[in-house]
Amino acid sequence: MTCGDFLLFLSVIALTACSDPPLRYRAVSGEVFMMPCEEWFRVGSHRHSAAKEDFAPFKAETADSGNYTCYIRRVWRDFLLQVDNKTMECSSPEENRETLEIGVEGTITCPGHDCSSGTPTVWYKGNKSVNELKKRGISVIEGRLRLHTVNKHDNAVFFCDRVLSEQGVNWTMRRSVTVKALISLVKKPPRILSPRDHTEEVELGTDYTLRCETYFPQADPPGDVRWFMKSSGHLVNLTMEKLEVDELERxxxxxxxxxxxxxxxxxxxxxxxxxxxxxxxxxxxxxLLKKKNIAHWSSLVEYALGPLLLVTCLTIVLRVKWLEIQIILKSRWTFGKTDIGHKDFDVLLSYVWRTSSTEQISPPVRHRKDDSAFPFKLDPLAVEVPSKRPELLLPHVLEDQWGYRLCLMERDYLPGGAYTEEVADAIQRSQMLICLLSPEYLSDNNAVFVLESAVQALLQNSGIKLQLIWTNTAPCPLLHLEPPLPVVVQKALKVLPALKWTSAANAKFWRNLRKAMPHQRVSSLPKSF
Structure with a gap:
């Protein structure tokens, strides 16, 4: 016994020292019994029965006889249980079961009621007195419990208590009745769903199971289901397997x-x-049974056709998805395997300016390294940017705050040159391409050309890394763009790693972007993020 149990036992003894006389209950061995307590434990037992499951009905045995401590009506009381080996005279086991029909009136009789000397009978449904269930129509007439209308919830165990007096000592005799509520009590023969008097094909040399599916009314449960074989005019009883029985609603x-x-x-x-x-x-x-005709070549066709169909499906999937698979593999494992230590730029930033009639913004220029102003301060000639647009913020963060060597086409290449050659040169000189995607970007031929060239370079093992940033809340639809996107760009937009930029990029965005950047000895993330 633990210290806690010992203290509990002492407190129980103290509370019951001056309490009422002990409760005395008698039960019948083999019948369902339920302790009339909210909490209880057996005297001398080290196990304290405090869980709800311990208060469920159980099958009483003579070994359960003994002294208990019972918590009932907010008071601890001594409890004496005596389990008899046999029932009272003129009581039969059939009285412990009752079948009622749902929707009509039903009566339950306490076992041994006719043997009693007219003592009052108190009824319980589970651990609740029927007095608490009067609203649904329950009454006790001459010791019998009357259910005005039986319902499906009456599938339960009812208990009846009577007071018996022996040598001046009062005992409460508790008996149980297990009630089964059925939809109908009409008795009728069973019905057979299958087989339906027909011929079945069987394969010689193999085992065959005869199956008979039968339905019985609940009021008249199954007696027997058997198979017979008629041979030489006689019925031969076949060896049956264990009957499978399931209770349905009706x-x-x-x-x-x-x-x-x-x-x-x-x-x-x-x-x-x-x-x-x-x-x-x-x-x-x-x-009747008849021989099943088997085409032996069909199994060979099936064995050959299965793998052929599998290979064909895999081939079709690979052909349709091969470009996407290549882009995924290249973007995940090619970057970092080539010699990129001597490239001129860390990042090639590709975007399209989105200006309105009320907002005129200058392209970003390189800041002085000793600039101590706000980390995202723009060029003095530019207006202030309360919206913190990505095409303005990213150059300053990547270049001025994180110290990456940034390549901007409009800044690092002189106008008037061959655009295609300049794009190819910028991609070859950069470790990474970041694209700020928007409907304007995907509708701009020059911007799409940059992304397409980078994807082609990736497929040719150039070692460049691609990172997409969607500047609206969700990727725009690709099917209605004019002009339509090249196929390689459509595939790349589906599988390349992408981040989402909101109106106010949070710390999570900047952390994810920092993880995607090329490795470089740079200062830590600014506290403003």
Missing amino acids: EIRAIGKATLKKVTDQDLNRKYTCIAQNTSGNKRATI
Whole structure:
């Protein structure tokens, strides 16, 4: 006994020292019994029964006789339980079960009621007194419990208590009645769903199971389901497997099975009869067996066709998805394997200016390294930018705050040159391409050309890394763009790593972007992020 149990036991002894006389209950061995307590434990036991499951009904045995401590009506009381080996005289086991019909009136009689000397009977449904259930129509008449309307919740165990006096000592005799509420009590013969008097094909040399699916009314449960074989004018009883029984809402389904071992020619053309019966009658169904014609070449075709279809499907999937698979593999594992230490730029930033009639913004220029102003301060000639647009913020963060060597086409390449050659040169000189995607970007031929060239370079093992940033809340639809995007760009937009930029990029965005950047000895993330 633990210290806690010992203290609890002492407190119980103190509380019960001057309490009422002990409760005395008698039960019948083999019957369902339930302690009339909210909490209890057996005197001398080290296990304290405090869990709800311990208060469920249980089958009483003589070994359960003994002294208990019971917590009832907010008071601890001594409790004496005596379990008898046999029932009272003129009481039968049938009185412990009752079947009622749902929707009509029903009466439950306490076992041994006719033997009692007219003492009052108190009824309980589970651990609740029927006095608490009067609203639903329950009354006690001459010791019998009357349910005005039986419902499905009456599938329960009811207890009846009577006071008996022996040698001046009062005992409460508790008996139980297990009630089963059925939808209908009408008794009728079973019905057989299958088989339905027909012929079934079997393969010679294999086992075949005869299956008889039968339905019985709940009021008249299954008596027997058996299979018979008619041979030389006589019915031969077949060896049955264990009957499978399931209780449904209105009926009981029973499935009887008998297995024929290694079917031979002698088993063919014989009649096999299933007979299902109960106390109301019986039903039967008969089937014949015939040889099943098997085309042996079909199995060879099936074995060959299965792998062929699998290979064909895999080939089609690979052909459709091969470009996407290549882009995924290249973007994940190619970057970092080539010699990129001597490239001129860390990042090539590609974007399209989005200006309105009320906002005129200058392109970003390189800041002085000793600039101590706000980390995202723009060029003095530019207006202040309360919206913190990505095409303005990213150059300053990447270049001035994180110290990356940034390549901007409009700044680092002189106007008037061959644009295609300048794009190819910028991609070859950069470790990474960052694209600020927007509907304007995907509608701009020059911007799409930069992304397409970078993807082609990636597929050719250039070692460049691609990172997409969507500047609206969700990727714009690709099917309605004019002009339509190249196929390689459409595939890349589906599988390349992408981040989402909101109106106010949070710390999570900047952390994810920092993780995606090329490795370089740079200062830590500014506290403003």
